[in-house]
Amino acid sequence: MRASKVDEIVASDDSPFVAVVDIDCNVSIWNLSTGRKISEFRSFWDIGGQRLAISKDGSRCAVGAWNRYGITMHDTTQGRILWQRKELKKVQSMKFSRYLSALFAEIDMRAFHIVDTESGETLEKMRGIEGICESPFEKIELLERKSAGLEIVEFDSKTTIFKIARMSFAVLDALFTKRSVVVWESGHYPETTQSISCYSLKDGDLIWRYQVPKDSLLRGLGYRQSSAELLAIKDYKTLLTFDESDGKLRKEIPIGDAGRSAFAIGGSLLVTWTGKVHDTITGRTVLNLEFPLMRSDKDTEITG
Numbered sequence: 001m002r003a004s005k006v007d008e009i010v011a012s013d014d015s016p017f018v019a020v021v022d023i024d025c026n027v028s029i030w031n032l033s034t035g036r037k038i039s040e041f042r043s044f045w046d047i048g049g050q051r052l053a054i055s056k057d058g059s060r061c062a063v064g065a066w067n068r069y070g071i072t073m074h075d076t077t078q079g080r081i082l083w084q085r086k087e088l089k090k091v092q093s094m095k096f097s098r099y100l101s102a103l104f105a106e107i108d109m110r111a112f113h114i115v116d117t118e119s120g121e122t123l124e125k126m127r128g129i130e131g132i133c134e135s136p137f138e139k140i141e142l143l144e145r146k147s148a149g150l151e152i153v154e155f156d157s158k159t160t161i162f163k164i165a166r167m168s169f170a171v172l173d174a175l176f177t178k179r180s181v182v183v184w185e186s187g188h189y190p191e192t193t194q195s196i197s198c199y200s201l202k203d204g205d206l207i208w209r210y211q212v213p214k215d216s217l218l219r220g221l222g223y224r225q226s227s228a229e230l231l232a233i234k235d236y237k238t239l240l241t242f243d244e245s246d247g248k249l250r251k252e253i254p255i256g257d258a259g260r261s262a263f264a265i266g267g268s269l270l271v272t273w274t275g276k277v278h279d280t281i282t283g284r285t286v287l288n289l290e291f292p293l294m295r296s297d298k299d300t301e302i303t304g
Helices: none
Strands: 006-011 017-022 026-031 036-042 052-054 060-064 071-075 081-085 091-096 102-107 112-116 122-126 129-134 140-145 149-154 160-164 171-176 180-185 195-200 206-211 218-224 229-234 238-243 249-254 261-264 269-272 276-279 285-288
Touching (some): 006 052, 006 261, 017 052, 026 060, 052 091, 060 091, 071 102, 102 129, 112 129, 129 171, 140 171, 171 218, 180 218, 195 229
Antiparallel strands (some): 026 036, 052 060, 071 081, 102 112, 140 149, 149 160, 171 180, 180 195, 218 229, 261 269, 269 276, 276 285
16 A cells, blocks of 8 residues: 655755655655755646656755646755746656756657756657666666667767667666666566567677566666665565676565655665665665655556
8 A cells, every 4th residue: 555645756966965746746855864854846747757856956946747837946055936838738758858958758749859958948848758768887878779678878979889779668767877878678468578678888788687587576776886786676565686797686675665765876865755765785674765655445456
């Protein structure tokens, strides 16, 4: 049963800040270095998709809606609305760029928008693109194309380095390490299950693939830079760690209720929807944040 009102958690790339939105459309910003809440404010958000994003320095928070309100950009210290693009409806996912002062926004059945963080103006529309993932280690990126699979390209020149064939109908997430790109896919249930595939950045060859057992489900993908380990959440309650070089499963750590979660600070921490923050090496709880919890047993089961 659902334990928390929290429905999305996102972590900043280069700072200790996380943003959280609950089912009542309340957004809160937290500092993991101190365990304190920085601000809380209401915004225009709809459940479903990935409609919450926080900038790499933690100063901006973008909130997306499916129906009326499009994309709203907030200052994180006070929650002030900096700009709003109501016409950009049916937001599916959002993410701040590492290398541009811009927000990546996937809009259902429309072009992928690259939006200026300061002004809210659209800098570029990219047709046929469903997602962009940038490497934190060098200026390359993964482009998820609707009909042509995945491409690893140089960020500035947009030259294709190599292509990756899609293994299923949906890419759930992707990330870069210093030596590889890792792709998490949905599979074709019940014939095939979810998978995590690791490809070499040198030549695009497959290094290893982890096939999720049929009775299990993954939720979330991360990378702990300090130990070069891939991270994933299994069945909303177990932290998995994989060796980057060969994909061998190193640890399975029980962490309790992780119905919604996010990896933070270089993969060293895992923030869960009950407010517990776990060390990803030991699984130990290192912080307890006061996230809004459900008050009764009239909760609904997690569906995605």
